[in-house]
Amino acid sequence: MTPASRPTSVGLASWLGLREASLLLACAPAGGLLVGTVDLATSSGFADPGMALAFALVAVFYAAQLAVTLARPAWTDTWWAPVILTTSALSSPLFTTFLVDPRPPIVWFWLLEPVVVLAAYLCRPAHAALVTVGCLGCGWIFLALSGIDVAGHAHAVAAGAAAIVLPGVVAALVLGRVRRRERSVLEQTRLDPVTGVLNRRGLEHELSEWSERGRGAEPVCLVSIHLDSFDEAASAWGGAAADQVMARVAVALERAYHRSHLVSRFVDHEFIVVSDIDPDLLVPSLLRAVRVASPQRPVTASAGVVSGIPLDLLAEGQLVPMVEQARQRVTAAQLSAAGVDAQEFEPGTYVPVPVPQPVPAAPPREEEVEAPDLPGSDARVLGWWLAGTGVLLSAVPRRPEQSTPVDVAVYAACLVVACAGMWVAQSESGHPRVGRALVALTLPVTVLVVMNVPTVEARYLVVVLAAYPATIAGVLLDRVWAQWMVVLLPVSFVLATAIGPTALPHALSVTILGVGLVAVTALLAAMVRRRRLTSLNRLHVLTLTDPTTGVLTRAGLAREFLDLPPARRTGILLVSVLPRGAEGQGTALEADLAVVATSLHELARGRGVVGRVSGRDLVLVVPGADRLALLRRRLQQDLGERSAEVQTLVGLAYTDDHSEGGLWQAVNEADDAVRRQTNGDQGPSHLVPVDATP
CATH class of the missing domain: 3.30.70.270 (Reverse transcriptase/Diguanylate cyclase domain)
Structure with missing residues (x-):
């Protein structure tokens, strides 16, 4: 098989579902743009052209966030996610600042809940906590800009804050746990366990990513860093000390010359560096980094360099032949005073080396296929969520003059949800059917609770409760239940916003935006949970297979x-x-x-x-x-x-x-x-x- 026909390695972003994660993250700036559009349509326009220009700049700001998020899916796993989520929570105050007679920001208070749920899945626990605190701060800004008497609505404000935080906590326990497991398996797949730098599979992936970004025609240099007499030194130091020295050398190589290169450990005490920097500047910096990496146990290195290699050539299966050419230069480098020997790649005379096709990896075992019932940990989380939801619904303020059999039935239903949820959480089997029935029960209960809130302001604060059934189904239940809850979501939002003596003035826009964003978030969350096990199985198979031969490690x-x-x-x-x-x-x-x-x-x-x-x-x-x-x-x-x-x-x-x-x-x-x-x-x-x- 020729290198051109050899299948490229599967991108790690695809293994991890980072593109799915980037779609979830893209919901945040997209929602910010939608909020600005609705605010503009329901306002009296702009006072002057300067305000219109400022409004347009804010829209460009969110559009740029959306474009970058979709174009750089790998950034989803970095600081980018908490920044995007926090700024999206401020969309309404930013847009309404430049409008005449805009709707009060309290209208969008409920939008903070999907942001917290997204942060719980996409971000690390510490970052998710910061985003949650930031959303609560944004909620306080909403109240202040809307002129809400916080002291007079303290009960509703507390209930609204709890309604925002509770789904985030549950999403962190369920989806966040899956995400952390993904990161752990990813590190095992693409990183060398001793040094923490890329292994061969990780280097091949990064080169493919570089090529896919349109850099395939760029020339790069490949450097083979060989630690001199390391075998003899390692025998004297011992295995643990030798591994420590290797790790320090790897860190030093990564930090050398502005960290603008890829470092990989191929075999034993050999490191491979790929960069688009001039090798005359890069290689001396690399060798200097090796010399100072471990002062207690100093080591030196020799470098073989092949420069001017087209990046596409490395990405199409010719990495190992190029590494072999660099290794041949190492022998000459060890005899030179500078410790470096280089050659220029000659495309006219180079004949691509056929790369062997590995043995196909075995598929995951059948017993690892996802079971229809809830896992024990998810069942416990579902039970505690239901218990918390029942307590929260019973604590939402109601009109004092209302005391009807319906209210008594609602209180009884809240008690049933809370008590049954605790029973599900404590049960060993999890009772998935009972859990699903309780989720279905929360649908009419949340609607009736929101309909009986005493004031319009309080109703804005707790209207997010109408999204709870769909959110629960998307995060914890299977795809079928998530789809059913999403189908019923428009009905619950219409009843929760437009029916009753405290019907919301902007019920239509809240319903349209709420159904759209909550439905997308719930369905994507259900899809992520459904596909996670398959992706993790593939990752796990990759950690157990040798990239060269395709057989087991x-x-x-x-x-x-x-x-x-x-x-x-x-x-x-x-x-x-x-x-x-x-x-x-x-x-x-x-x-x-x-x-x-x-x-x-x-x-x-x-x-x-x-x-x-x-x-x-x-x-x-x-x-x-x-x-x-x-x-x-x-x-x-x-x-x-x-x-x-x-x-x-x-x-x-x-x-x-x-x-x-x-x-x-x-x-x-x-x-x-x-x-x-x-x-x-x-x-x-x-x-x-x-x-x-x-």
């Missing part, structure tokens, strides 16, 4: 071995790929590993698992295999047909211990057999039974 091999059916004994076939020579060593090794992995995958045929346990060693684990020698002969025949240049040594072993310790003990025994062959011992191995010896 050591962790993946141990996991799959424990999932194999127990057998009387399990066969271990270890294949060590021999080097071809100095020229193209790294590229040839990758190709040979992919060929051997494909052959082992064919031998397994669903009965066993294949993993990569070191740089050159692959392992086939087959339960109940009594004649591994036959598999060895078949492997040698298959390799001879696929590629005559592949040279291997094979070690065999057995284990009757179906545990992770038994697996690695057998792998070590097979490795001992390989090393005896390397040392010239051609006699039969005592690890292989007599009946299995060829």
